[in-house]
Amino acid sequence: MIISSFWVRPLEMFNEKVLLHGKNIPRFEFISEK
Numbered sequence: 001m002i003i004s005s006f007w008v009r010p011l012e013m014f015n016e017k018v019l020l021h022g023k024n025i026p027r028f029e030f031i032s033e034k
Contacts, residue, residue, distance in 0.1 A: 018025055
């Protein structure tokens with residue numbers, strides 16, 4: 001995974017919810033844990 005690819009996306013992507021282990025979390029929290 002190339003982390004720099006995330007930063008060229010619109011900031012709205014970071015406001016999107018991600019389903020992880022059966023719960024919805026903000027995308028920016030999901031990325032920061034990697």
